[in-house]
Amino acid sequence: MPQTTIYVAPRLGGAHGSPPPAVDTDGLARLFGRSAALAGVSLRIEAGRTVALLGPNGAGKTTLLRILATAIRPSFGGLFIDGVDALRHPEIIRTRVAYLSHASGMYDDLTAAENLRFAATMLGWSGSEVATVADRAIAEVGLAPVADDRVGTFSAGMRKRLALARLLVARPSLVLLDEPHAALDEDGMGLVDRLLGLWHEFGITVVVASHQADRVNRAADATVRLHGGLVADVTGNGVRAGALAPVIPTQAAAVRTSR
Amino acid sequence: MSALRRHATIALAIARKDALAELRGRQAVGSTIFFAALVLLLFGFALGPDSGRLAEAAPGLLWLAIVFGGLLTVARLHQMEADDGALEQLALYPVDRRAVYAGKALAGAGAMLLLGGLLFPVVAILYGVPLGAAWLPLAVTVVLGSVGFAAVGTAYAGLTVRMRAREVMLPLLMLPIVAPLLLAAVKATVAAVAGDPFGELGAWLQLLVGFDIVMLIAGAATYGFLLED
Amino acid sequence: MKTRILGFAALLAVAAATVNGLFIVPADLNQGDAQRIMYPHVASAWLAYLSFGVTAMAGIGYLVRRDLRLDAIALAGAEVGVMFTAFAIWGGMMWGRPVWGVFWQWEDPRLTTTALLLALYAGYLLFRRLTDDPHRRAARAAVVGLIAAIDIPIVHFSVIWWRGLHQGPTIGDPSKILNPSAPPLFVLALMGMLAAFTLVWGYLMIRRYQLARTEWQIEEHGRLGRISAARRSFITESITEEAAP
Amino acid sequence: MSEVWFVIAGYGVIVGGLAAYTLALGRRLSRARQASLRIRGEVESATTADVGE
Numbered sequence: 001m002p003q004t005t006i007y008v009a010p011r012l013g014g015a016h017g018s019p020p021p022a023v024d025t026d027g028l029a030r031l032f033g034r035s036a037a038l039a040g041v042s043l044r045i046e047a048g049r050t051v052a053l054l055g056p057n058g059a060g061k062t063t064l065l066r067i068l069a070t071a072i073r074p075s076f077g078g079l080f081i082d083g084v085d086a087l088r089h090p091e092i093i094r095t096r097v098a099y100l101s102h103a104s105g106m107y108d109d110l111t112a113a114e115n116l117r118f119a120a121t122m123l124g125w126s127g128s129e130v131a132t133v134a135d136r137a138i139a140e141v142g143l144a145p146v147a148d149d150r151v152g153t154f155s156a157g158m159r160k161r162l163a164l165a166r167l168l169v170a171r172p173s174l175v176l177l178d179e180p181h182a183a184l185d186e187d188g189m190g191l192v193d194r195l196l197g198l199w200h201e202f203g204i205t206v207v208v209a210s211h212q213a214d215r216v217n218r219a220a221d222a223t224v225r226l227h228g229g230l231v232a233d234v235t236g237n238g239v240r241a242g243a244l245a246p247v248i249p250t251q252a253a254a255v256r257t258s259r
Numbered sequence: 260m261s262a263l264r265r266h267a268t269i270a271l272a273i274a275r276k277d278a279l280a281e282l283r284g285r286q287a288v289g290s291t292i293f294f295a296a297l298v299l300l301l302f303g304f305a306l307g308p309d310s311g312r313l314a315e316a317a318p319g320l321l322w323l324a325i326v327f328g329g330l331l332t333v334a335r336l337h338q339m340e341a342d343d344g345a346l347e348q349l350a351l352y353p354v355d356r357r358a359v360y361a362g363k364a365l366a367g368a369g370a371m372l373l374l375g376g377l378l379f380p381v382v383a384i385l386y387g388v389p390l391g392a393a394w395l396p397l398a399v400t401v402v403l404g405s406v407g408f409a410a411v412g413t414a415y416a417g418l419t420v421r422m423r424a425r426e427v428m429l430p431l432l433m434l435p436i437v438a439p440l441l442l443a444a445v446k447a448t449v450a451a452v453a454g455d456p457f458g459e460l461g462a463w464l465q466l467l468v469g470f471d472i473v474m475l476i477a478g479a480a481t482y483g484f485l486l487e488d
Numbered sequence: 489m490k491t492r493i494l495g496f497a498a499l500l501a502v503a504a505a506t507v508n509g510l511f512i513v514p515a516d517l518n519q520g521d522a523q524r525i526m527y528p529h530v531a532s533a534w535l536a537y538l539s540f541g542v543t544a545m546a547g548i549g550y551l552v553r554r555d556l557r558l559d560a561i562a563l564a565g566a567e568v569g570v571m572f573t574a575f576a577i578w579g580g581m582m583w584g585r586p587v588w589g590v591f592w593q594w595e596d597p598r599l600t601t602t603a604l605l606l607a608l609y610a611g612y613l614l615f616r617r618l619t620d621d622p623h624r625r626a627a628r629a630a631v632v633g634l635i636a637a638i639d640i641p642i643v644h645f646s647v648i649w650w651r652g653l654h655q656g657p658t659i660g661d662p663s664k665i666l667n668p669s670a671p672p673l674f675v676l677a678l679m680g681m682l683a684a685f686t687l688v689w690g691y692l693m694i695r696r697y698q699l700a701r702t703e704w705q706i707e708e709h710g711r712l713g714r715i716s717a718a719r720r721s722f723i724t725e726s727i728t729e730e731a732a733p
Numbered sequence: 734m735s736e737v738w739f740v741i742a743g744y745g746v747i748v749g750g751l752a753a754y755t756l757a758l759g760r761r762l763s764r765a766r767q768a769s770l771r772i773r774g775e776v777e778s779a780t781t782a783d784v785g786e
Contacts, residue, residue, distance in 0.1 A: 071347055
């Protein structure tokens, strides 16, 4: 497996020199129709930490990741990433966050190489760099032999590898992974573990939701267990859970949840 | 690299991606053109064998076929995004939303041009309308019509792609908006085919240009809101 | 309380304007009594355009300030606007039938524009009904309302040209009434009807806004109730967990 | 004179429609307000339990 290259976004200086917490959420809640996927999550994750997000299905792991990635807006609550208000400036956050979701986000009718080059262009690479960066990422995730095949012909595991390749092309300061090991073979899971190690080594903050507690715990500084859309417990260092603020229903448009 | 060049790169990358997927995609382009030609054939049955009437109605019927074919085209261009979370990924890329809109609108206009261009010979044959003579004004009309339709269609397809009952909502929202475009395009086509006896071709083309500019600006300004969750 | 007063004022004004339009003001020389329809028809059309202007402005306001109260105003404008558009079309048909012998007159640019208006904003209202997340609905409805609003002048322009670039406006054109040569009584009657309808419009807008806000509060309470319930079940579960290890 | 019928129909539908919409809106508003009061009561009692946590 060729040496994996990791690109890192420039670090934002905190107000007093120390880097702001990578992730600072305040009572994050999100409803889908009548069910509360998240009912109030207050977490503070220090920059550079690797955090494992554990919990049964429907505990809110995916919803939390999608909110952190600015893919969906929370119904209530506040979110700061690298000290930037994510709800007001999602466009800034999107230059710093790389998000691996269940869906690959690739186009079936395009080949792996075409998909990755498109992603590289979208992620800020230009000119000749696009091809070199994209092809190297494809090689690193072991898809070089099928680089010119259409993604429509790929298995779930191959699509997951391609999505991982897109993470390598991004220049994140925060990486969000939603069950990265799922659908991967032994070799693929090894790739994920190595990436977790590299991101940690390069000081990139990682939040990884997974059911592979053993694999993920090896690389994680802290684990956060979610249950029923709330933080059940936090272990390890670098992560603190805020007090669960009582929800005060009021007539006002905005809802005030005191800290 | 200047911001404008960056936007152009992104728009072109998106348009190229859409064109690539279109050409490779299970002959979706061909089936839409076939559908529009079929609509023209049915109009022939509807308006009866009297070729005089058909020739007179030809411009109107042509543009109706282009509009219905266009609805399928812009819907398809966005449906391919929704297949495997690509639309959400597109919204997460750190790129200017106006560039994304420009790229999608460019691809849409290209597909519409292809559709319109191929339907002209069908109309010439089916309805016996001599289109050859006025090919330049007709070409300009088709280009302006395609750009206008794609400008509105890209915004509305983006708006409705994840909605329930989107097959109904896209035409329902779009058709009233493109009514002036249809009207101007048909009148311009009629004038062009007849050699512009009343000299009103210029006026209709100006209306089309006005429509295109207004809708491109509105689409670019609002597409970002449509991509948001 | 102020709204209630506005409501009564509107009621009286409409009654007065109706009586005036039907009985007091003299009939038109060549159109006869049919011309009396022109007052509510024209007044409704103007209120429709005003309503959709409000919807477009409030929509833009929401996109800038993300305040759902502006979205409530936009919704009120659209619903009240669709009603007045329907009245304008009905009035146009009731006027067209006796004067032109036909209910629908493709020649009349005002009628065709108003019909398109109805299609545009009925679509707006249906679109809102099919989207449930309040903020997403507000943002997207604002876009639909904005594009519809900028389409209206284009439609109006193209329909006038469409009818023939060189033909003057039809006889029953409202501007005929308002130009100085029109009998002052007619102008007065129209102004009276317009004033009355504007009062009603104001009253209905306020009530519809209040309804939208109240419905939002109910949804919001529901959302908060569900979140409180989720938290309570979480607390009780963790207590039972500790109680029985 | 058939014209009169059209005038009456014209005014009838417009003014009648205004009245009908006003009444319907009044009913929708009062129903919504009652529902809002009822829910606020429920949530108040629920919150007191909440705050006690």
